[in-house]
Amino acid sequence: MPRPLHDQVVVVTGASSGVGRETALLLAEHGATVVLAARNEEALRTLEAEVTRLGGTAFVRPTDVAEWPQVEGLARETVERFGRIDTWVNCAATAVYGEVHQLSAEEITRAIQVILLGQIHGMKAALDQMRPQGQGGIVNVASALAVQAVPLQAPYVAAKHGILGFAESLRMELEHERSPVTVSTLLPSSINTPLFEHARSKMGVLPQPVPPIYQPRVVADAVLHAISHPQPRMVVGGGGKMLEMVHRIAPRSAPTLVLRVGKTVQKQKTDRPDVGTDNLFTASSGPGAVEGSFGQRAKSTSVYTTVLEQHPQRIRALLAAGALLTVTALRRGRR
Template structure:
């Protein structure tokens, strides 16, 4: 089997970066996209050291021309696009009345349109090839909303809806192109340090929290075994079940029992540094600041979704076999 060519947006940190490292260990050719050039160049060196091949393309996914150029660069440099992984995201924490129209617009552009543009750019190339796969990293909040993250929640709902419409169109025409959407639980990534906060303090993920590797392993599983939707982490599955079984009372239960507003606030004063309008700086990182509270495995994901992580009781190590 020839090596896979994978485009990853949001590759500078978090799930995107960890996905790149796992794929590098399997000899993949990667096209890495984000706004932070320093982080991308450092990741390229890591990918090379691990045995993969990497090309860097500084990209703002909120701009269609840049995403289209990313697809063109991938084909020019690597010859094809086997898989396109949408990971780029940003976040704003605060009540709706505290957000400006500019902030809401920018968040929707990055989180929703960034993935929509990625799907469209990939689709054009894959239709020419006659095959390919798209993997979207959405969120469990695409199913069940929470307060203080209105723009993020709205955008992730949109990603899920757009992806499902595209998947149905491809199925209708008998296309071999696949679309998979992951719905992760709270993940310990630098997203929270890079988020814009209106709360006066830095935000934090709602527990239970999982390490980025849990989602990255799910991305590899979706590349090899495409599926329309996959919840990653038992916490996300609980949210999905509450919404499905008792949608009218889900929000009330979250606010009363989960105290989700309080759980999204740290006791650390906000540093007023975020990546909403300008890129993050520095070398980039996979993990965020909540490693001590984060789970390195998900029993639900490895057992129920049968993801071969090699680290869980239900998932013995199995070679990665991407479909072509």
């Protein structure tokens, strides 16, 4: 069983803003020791003060997750300072919006390096420390787009698919060797984080999340649940589950439904001009923030996540009941 949260040493990448920052704050409320990693040191320092004020212990380690030596150093320094890593939370991300023909090879490469390799580096660095410890958990914050693609985000979609695949393979290896190290992957719906303000846009306007939108706290709550109750995969937000179900039920028709019915090209564009600043190649600046600019449209809770996704046995029971009802109906029809 995982240690209680107040006794955990947790590394959080992407801690300067969004889900990573909110996760760190929530861990601090439980008294955890939180190692804060991101490129924006100014934002990490303001977060360090908040974590301390809330009752947690904070350690700042500026890190570019795209660079393996930096991630390896982050893991090694955490163990040297605190003796172990109980949980590693991969939250770092960036984004570039536009049609593939509009993107340069350098932009695609950088996005993949940060989003995909960044989480792979995190999983590998954590694993190298956790296997000798004989305990530990890895929580990856991926996306519902790891299951079903959308247009205008090809590098992001590819990276999130890769995170899910790598994590599943790693989890199977650990299960085969009966290792106590766990791997959980979260698949959030659209979340109101500063990602959209920090994204590089080739669309001429700033991007926006596709509704329904949820607040970062919804994902942070799910992260803490996964830390205490590891499970292989968890969809966060009913919107993400709807996307997954469309892909599962009608995989051939799903792209057309997402594009035509979902109008995902139009819904990803704001009417605000792009200001030309992003964090693709350089770190964002400023004190950092949890939320983006879409709070008035964002939901603060997800009943679906808390009632079903965090209790997989309930989903299995519903599926079994549905299968039983279907078989019963078919038998009656034959009669």
